[in-house]
Amino acid sequence: MLEFLARRLLVALLVCATVLTFAFALTRLGGDLAISIAGPNATAADIEQVRVAYGLDRPLPLQFLEWVGRAATGDFGQSYFFKEKVSKLIFDRLPITFALGLVGLSIALAVALPLGIVSALREGSWTDRAISIVALLGQAMPSFWLGLVLMITLGLHLGWLPISGTGSWEHFVMPGIVLAFSAIPALLRLTRSGMIDALASDYIRTARAKGLSRRSIVLKHAARNAAMPVVSIAAVQLGFMLGGSIVIETVFALHGVGFLAWESISKNDFPTVQAVVLLLACIYTLLTLGADLLNAVLDPRLRAS
Amino acid sequence: MSRLLEVEALEVSFGAASAVRGASLALDRGETLCLVGESGCGKSVTALAVMGLLARNASRGAARLSFDGQDLRGLDERGMSRLRGNRMAMIFQEPMTSLNPAYTVGSQMAEVMLRHRGGTRAAAMARAEDLLGRVRITSPAMRLGQYPHQLSGGLRQRVMIAMALMCDPELLIADEPTTALDVTVQAQILRLLLDLQKDLGLAMLLITHDLGVVARVAHRVAVMYAGEVVETAAAADLFARPTHPYTRGLLACVPVPGKVARGAALGSIAGVVPRLGPGFSGCGFRDRCGEATAACGGTIARASAGEGHDYLCRLPPGWRAGAGAAP
Known part of the structure; x- marks a missing residue:
């Protein structure tokens, strides 16, 4: 188990280091930063001044090492556009993003797991087909459209939930539902197929031959073995929700990290872009690591190998 | 000894295919019954039907299916689950x-x-x-x-x-428990089952296609073919006087030291177990049987070849190859 843990941690660190390099390289590939910072009306002298002021005249490897050194201590420098510390920009927005992602994933799991299990138990029935259709709809529905529909129905007509902002937990319900909708199909299908495989296995026949209750057969013996791919995909989905919820953050006026990423990219605010990319990549890596560890808890064979 | 398990005219079908066609068998307390036959003859399905473990697309019917006097046909999943693993x-x-x-x-x-x-x-x-x-x-x-x-x-x-x-069960069904194991381990497991059966007074339904196993452990034997029990007898009786052509064919496939001459050809039964639909009548073995005549397409009555020894064939007990071919 310790060896397993060490190996996974090492891989996670390597991934983060690679992302660090790419995050730096990508911002330098988008053209001369000094020109874009100085703006469209700058003279050649202005540009030169900007270049020196931001340290862009120094050799690239040196800039890289300096950035890495400061990033390691949590200092991502000053934002060019927001005129604030990048770390403060991000940490102000992180709670909103996390709250949204967790609400989204919770709703998705609460819907996808029971429906997936029911679907597997009634494979081929009308219930199964109806659930598949719902999953298909979820996959096909554009999230901005669903967001607007929910705002109109739940927000305007019924007045149950606030339409935008981040004042209370209720503000996160509607965007959470929209986020969940896009995650449900994959989770549901994996739960369904995993449960179908597990239920057809020899150890389930053994469990039945032992006279165990249906509840124990389905939830203890089958679900535990069907859970692994679901855990892995749930971690990836949470990663998506944390980093890729720009559209939903815009529709519901939630100013999270996704929204910040979009703003800083469009403004060529490269210290912020770098930091956001790095942060999201590290979160992703951590989530995958977490999923691997959870799977090792679920399956003793993983711990051994 | 008293009857523990009674199965009469068991029918199991998967859609249009019949897996078991009127199989009957009975098992006393403390007795070992071996169910033999080649792959696909319905041995496992019979066992699963008794346990109530058939797949959802299977349908089961029987004239009698009782365990310790209790009718299993009327038991729902919940009732069966109280017996399984327990008794x-x-x-x-x-x-x-x-x-x-x-x-x-x-x-x-x-x-x-x-x-x-x-x-x-x-x-x-x-x-x-x-x-x-x-x-x-x-x-x-x-x-x-x-x-x-x-x-x-x-x-x-x-x-x-x-x-x-x-839970100290009264009945243990073992479905080819040694087939997937190494030969040396097979012998150990078989010895173990035999000892446990004796020590605990278990009734054991042992499914196998290995006649060597049958000779070592069985009190009685039921030979299955194409979903029917074609011959039942005490083990010694079956080996001494096999009567159904299929049983004879099976025994001819096994080399017996001292009985089968060195270099002599071993027997084999050409063809495979047919997949029979529900409308099939007559003897299921007739297409592979050397003694088959037109009469084998009609209804075949169960005949007796002695005390506790019956078989499903129109040939008389003690028939000789070729001699009994006349209708």
Whole structure:
């Protein structure tokens, strides 16, 4: 188990280091930063001044090492556009993003797991087909459209939930539902197929031959073995929700990290872009690591190998 | 001895295909009945039908299906689950995949006891440890905490056997329990089953296609072919006076030291077990039988070849090849 843990941690660190390099390289590939910072009306002298002021005249490897050194201590420098510390920009927005992602994933799991299990138990029935259709709809529905529909129905007509902002937990319900909708199909299908495989296995026949209750057969013996791919995909989905919820953050006026990423990219605010990319990549890596560890808890064979 | 299991005219079909066509068998307490026949003849399906473990797309019917006087036909899933693992237990052909990979040996064994008898987990674990010792697994206390992937096939099958015995069942159904194992391990497992059967007074329904196994353990034998029990007899009687052409064919396939001359050709039965639909009538073996005539397409009555020995063929007891071919 310790060896397993060490190996996974090492891989996670390597991934983060690679992302660090790419995050730096990508911002330098988008053209001369000094020109874009100085703006469209700058003279050649202005540009030169900007270049020196931001340290862009120094050799690239040196800039890289300096950035890495400061990033390691949590200092991502000053934002060019927001005129604030990048770390403060991000940490102000992180709670909103996390709250949204967790609400989204919770709703998705609460819907996808029971429906997936029911679907597997009634494979081929009308219930199964109806659930598949719902999953298909979820996959096909554009999230901005669903967001607007929910705002109109739940927000305007019924007045149950606030339409935008981040004042209370209720503000996160509607965007959470929209986020969940896009995650449900994959989770549901994996739960369904995993449960179908597990239920057809020899150890389930053994469990039945032992006279165990249906509840124990389905939830203890089958679900535990069907859970692994679901855990892995749930971690990836949470990663998506944390980093890729720009559209939903815009529709519901939630100013999270996704929204910040979009703003800083469009403004060529490269210290912020770098930091956001790095942060999201590290979160992703951590989530995958977490999923691997959870799977090792679920399956003793993983711990051994 | 009293009757424990009675099966009469069992029919199992999967859609349009009949897997079992009117099979009958009976098992007394403390008796070992071997169910023999080649692959696809309906042995396993018969066992699963008795246990109520058939797949959802199977349909089961029987004139009689009783366990210790209780009619199993009317029992729902809940009622059957009270019997399974408790009074009737089953072990399977695939020891490698029959245990749940996610739980320890101890917890999988203990849950049988907790389900049917209640009590504490500690008591169930103690019982599990005791039984692991009984099936001759070394250091049983340590095995309780192991996972199936840490055990060999032979050990897993011993665990399956121990698990089946958790609640002291009256009936143990063993579906080819040694087929997937190494030859040396096969003999050990068979010896173990034999000893347990004697010590615990179990009634055992042992499914096998290995006639060597039958000769060693069976009190009585039922030979199955194409979903029917074509011959039943006490084991010694069956080997001495096989009567159904299929039984004779099966026995001819086995080399017996001292009886079959060195270099002599072993018997074989050409063809495979046919897949029969529900409308089929007459003898299911007639297409592969050397003695078949037009009469074999009609209804065949069950005939007696002595005390407790009956068979499903129009030929008289003690027929000789060729001689009985005339209708």
